[in-house]
Amino acid sequence: MKNIIILYSTFFAIFASAQVAVGKTAVSNTSVSLEFGTGNRGLLLPWVTSTASVTGVVNGTMVYDLTDKKVKVKYSAAWKDLSINTAGTTVDPISSVDGITIQNAATEATNSKFAIGTVTATPGILVLEDTDKAMVLPKVASPHLNIINPAPGMMVYDTTAKVLSVFNGSVWTFWRP
Template sequence: MKTSKLLRTLCLVLFFQQAFAQVGIEKASVDGDGILDFPENTTKGIILPRVSSISGAVNGTLIFDTSDNKVKVNNGTDWEELTTDTGAARVYENTVREVATNQGVILGSNTSSAPGVLVLESTDKALILPKIVEPHKNVVNPEPGMICYDVTNNTLSIFNGKTWEFWK
């Protein structure tokens, strides 16, 4: 009985240790204070969610708005455009069955009041974008809403479906 209880306690401790861990995608360790980090010298970026309307968005939510084909960020009260030129959205049919409809994946905390498929919840860690050398030259077929960090020009790079836009 004591062994079983000890084993359950150990499993819970290990589970919660992993739940608050930093996550590296295609890399062994996370740089600095990142909560989610991607490798350098890649041509893969983050594809933002494609939506035509969203309710209950919180400050910092990023989307590719298919109603006007622009990348936008929620500032807490309204949507601000991050891309000025109208892009072109590609339409895909979702063939993946959703396991849970009420909560996405949360990194950095057990719970979050923020709605989202992937929620990064931390007071001292941040998302580290995929680092790509000149994505406008090296990403052959970018998806609308792709976002990354250009390590050559030190810019936030966003593909709107037609052109790349850069933020310094």
């Protein structure tokens, strides 16, 4: 009986439309694919050695570029800088460890992908495949004051200033719609 329940659950999970809540018990908005709970935490973007080496990505792809230590988004066949002109750093201010050494020591599983929604061939680590849902970023009041030791490439929605907040390893950048 237990095996039948597991089989039905797996079958249902494969064909069900997915919504994911992180840090909370359930998604509170039916228009959301991925929703984060409260807390002074952000979404960390993947680090790449250089956006020039990233091929086959679609518009809307976001990364942290280690070449110039900036957060970038693929937009209209080019990469748009979401950081201010000051280059960031990957050195942790508390431990003095450079995050690049940790990343370089890890073995990348190039075929790894997590998709929410109907899986397609869109490249990426985390791909939201829904055509009628969106991702809601983690919400933090004044992240520049409340997130202690943010990681380079972190993104949150600032609920105080009502802006997208992006950390490049040195400074926060704030983007208004």
